[in-house]
Amino acid sequence: MSAAEPAGLVARVLRESERTAIRARNGLKYLGGSEWAPERPTPSDVVWRQATAELRRYRSDRVRFRDPVVLYIGLVSRSYILDLHRDKSLVRSLLDAGLDVYVLDWGTAGPGDAHNTLETYVERYLPRALRAALDASGAERASMVGYCMGGNLALLGLAAQDLPVRSLVTMATPIDFSALPGLAGAIREQEIDPDRLIDWTGNVPPQYLSAFFRARKPTADIANLARLWEGLWDDEFVEAHQAMARWAREHVPFPGAAFRQVADQWLEGNAFMENSHWLGGRRIDLRRVTLPTLSILATRDDLIPPEAAAPIGDVIGSREFELLELEAGHAGLTTSRKAATTTIPRLQEWLTSHNAPKEA
Amino acid sequence: MAAPGRPPWMRAVLRAERTIGEPLTKAANSREGAVVLMVAARAGQLARGAVHGARSRVVHTLSLPSHRDVQLLDAKVDRLRRTVEELSAAQREQDREDGA
Numbered sequence: 001m002s003a004a005e006p007a008g009l010v011a012r013v014l015r016e017s018e019r020t021a022i023r024a025r026n027g028l029k030y031l032g033g034s035e036w037a038p039e040r041p042t043p044s045d046v047v048w049r050q051a052t053a054e055l056r057r058y059r060s061d062r063v064r065f066r067d068p069v070v071l072y073i074g075l076v077s078r079s080y081i082l083d084l085h086r087d088k089s090l091v092r093s094l095l096d097a098g099l100d101v102y103v104l105d106w107g108t109a110g111p112g113d114a115h116n117t118l119e120t121y122v123e124r125y126l127p128r129a130l131r132a133a134l135d136a137s138g139a140e141r142a143s144m145v146g147y148c149m150g151g152n153l154a155l156l157g158l159a160a161q162d163l164p165v166r167s168l169v170t171m172a173t174p175i176d177f178s179a180l181p182g183l184a185g186a187i188r189e190q191e192i193d194p195d196r197l198i199d200w201t202g203n204v205p206p207q208y209l210s211a212f213f214r215a216r217k218p219t220a221d222i223a224n225l226a227r228l229w230e231g232l233w234d235d236e237f238v239e240a241h242q243a244m245a246r247w248a249r250e251h252v253p254f255p256g257a258a259f260r261q262v263a264d265q266w267l268e269g270n271a272f273m274e275n276s277h278w279l280g281g282r283r284i285d286l287r288r289v290t291l292p293t294l295s296i297l298a299t300r301d302d303l304i305p306p307e308a309a310a311p312i313g314d315v316i317g318s319r320e321f322e323l324l325e326l327e328a329g330h331a332g333l334t335t336s337r338k339a340a341t342t343t344i345p346r347l348q349e350w351l352t353s354h355n356a357p358k359e360a
Numbered sequence: 361m362a363a364p365g366r367p368p369w370m371r372a373v374l375r376a377e378r379t380i381g382e383p384l385t386k387a388a389n390s391r392e393g394a395v396v397l398m399v400a401a402r403a404g405q406l407a408r409g410a411v412h413g414a415r416s417r418v419v420h421t422l423s424l425p426s427h428r429d430v431q432l433l434d435a436k437v438d439r440l441r442r443t444v445e446e447l448s449a450a451q452r453e454q455d456r457e458d459g460a
Contacts, residue, residue: 050449051442111431112438128449186394196402200409200428201435211401215388219381226373230366302389 074149
C-alpha cells in the first residue's frame, strides 16, 4: 500500500461525511417545501390574456429577427416545461439565437371552462394570441412551435383558418393515434367510457392524468428518490431536479367538452391519420397546411411513440417538410443533454433560416 | 453538479428498479393496466363523492348551503364570467376589423 492511498481514503471519507451533512440539511429543506428552482426563470411579461389563457413575451435586448416565435404545449400540462430551469430552457436558447419569443399557456381550466371545445382554443384563443404577438412585435407573420398536443392544436388551427404564420415546428406530436399505448388505447377500444372520467366540474380531474402519467413508469419514483439523495449535497442538482419533478407532477384539468372531442375524433376516429377532423361544424383538410414545417420526434418516447408521430409528413400538404429524429424521451426532447447538443441547435438554425433580419 | 461516477449502492438501486420496473411498466402501459388504473382512480373519486354527499345532507338538514352548493354556484358564476369575456373579446375583434 502506498502512502497516497490512506491519504486518499481519508479525503474520501471526509468528503462523504461533509456531503452527508449537507444532504441532511438540504433534505430537511426539501421536505419543508423550500424552493430551489423558480417557476419561469426567464423574465417575461404578459401581453395578452383571456379567461385562463395568457401569452408571455420573454424579455430580450438581443432580438435580431423580425418574426416572433410563439410556443405552446397541449391542454394537460403547464407550459413552463419550455422554460424549466436556467440551464434547461428552450425559451432562453431561442432568445440566445436572437429570436423574439412568446409562450402561450392555456392555464388551469376551472368549472367555468368545462364547455370549452377544441374550437375555443384553436379558433378563438390561438388567433387572438397570435395577433397580440404580432402587435407587440410589429411583424406580419409569426413562427409557431407546438409541443406534443400543442402541435395538434397548431395543425387544426392552420387547417381551419388563415393564420398569420410563416413556419411551423411540431415536437413529439401524435398523428397516428392507433399507435398510442395505455389509456389512449383503452379509450380507443371503448374499454373506458370517456364520460366516466369527467367529474362534477365538467372537466377531467388532474388526478386521473397524474395517475396515468405515474403509472407509465411505476417504479420511477424510487430511482428518482435515489438520484435525489445522491445529488442532494449539490444545490445546482437539487434545483434542476425540483424543476423537473414539479412539472412532471403538475397536471391541469382537461376541459370536458374538448376531452370528448379528443376521445371521439382523435382516439376513436384517428382523425389526423384519416384526415377526417371536424371543427366548428365543418370538415377540415389537413392538406391545407402547406407552410414550411419541421417535425421533431423522440425515438425513446414512451408517451408518444415514434410510430405515432412519424406520419405527419404524409398527412399535411407542406412541400418543405423535414423530420428530425432524436434519441431522447418525451420531456428529454427539450431538457436532456442530447437536446442541448442536437434538438436546440437544429431548432435555432431552422427557425432563424425561416425568418428575416429585423430592420433597425 | 453531482459527479457522473455513481456509487455502488446507486448502481444497485437503479439495477433493481430496472428489473422490477420493466415488467410493471409493460403491464401498466397495456390497455388492461389503464382500465384497472382508471377503475381505482374512479373508486377513490366515488368514495370522496360519497363523503361530500353525506356531509352535504347533514348541512342541508340545518337549511344551510353545503360546500358543494357553493362550489356549484361558483362554477355557474365562472361560466357567466367566461361568456362575458368571450363577448368582450369578440367585440374588440369586431371593432378592430371595423377600424381597419
